[in-house]
Amino acid sequence: xxxxxxxxxxxxxILSREFFGMKLGLQNITEFLDSIGxxxxxxxxxxxxxxxxxxxxxxxxxxxxRAQGYRVGLFTSPHxxxxxxxIKVNGEKIAKRAIISFIDRYRRVLVKKxxxxxxxxxx
Numbered sequence: 358x359x360x361x362x363x364x365x366x367x368x369x370x371i372l373s374r375e376f377f378g379m380k381l382g383l384q385n386i387t388e389f390l391d392s393i394g395x396x397x398x399x400x401x402x403x404x405x406x407x408x409x410x411x412x413x414x415x416x417x418x419x420x421x422x423r424a425q426g427y428r429v430g431l432f433t434s435p436h437x438x439x440x441x442x443x444i445k446v447n448g449e450k451i452a453k454r455a456i457i458s459f460i461d462r463y464r465r466v467l468v469k470k471x472x473x474x475x476x477x478x479x480x
Contacts, residue, residue: 364457367453367456367457367460368440370460370464370467371440371456371460372440374467389466392466393463412433415433416431419431419445419448423448428447429448430444430445430446431445432445440456441453441456444456
């Protein structure tokens, strides 16, 4: 069991969720968000999709919205050095304690979901 205050274990747990690599579609995230009450519906969201230019477009939107005084959360993937590069709020990497808190709160849901798909998609 992961210590409630261990960032390294929290990061390792999150990265282990990439068990099956890239999976096209939104089914996994939609099911997860449904299971935790769809918190994304509490604020305006822009979802960028497509083949090329998502990172640049996201960075431009982030800059424009922050310049207009909005509080902006940005998720990009993959990261280069630090997992927290993927998640920024107003241009700052998410705090390690926020990652730990998320895993502490949703670990059971994520473990249950992975085990369900493990039975459906053997390696």
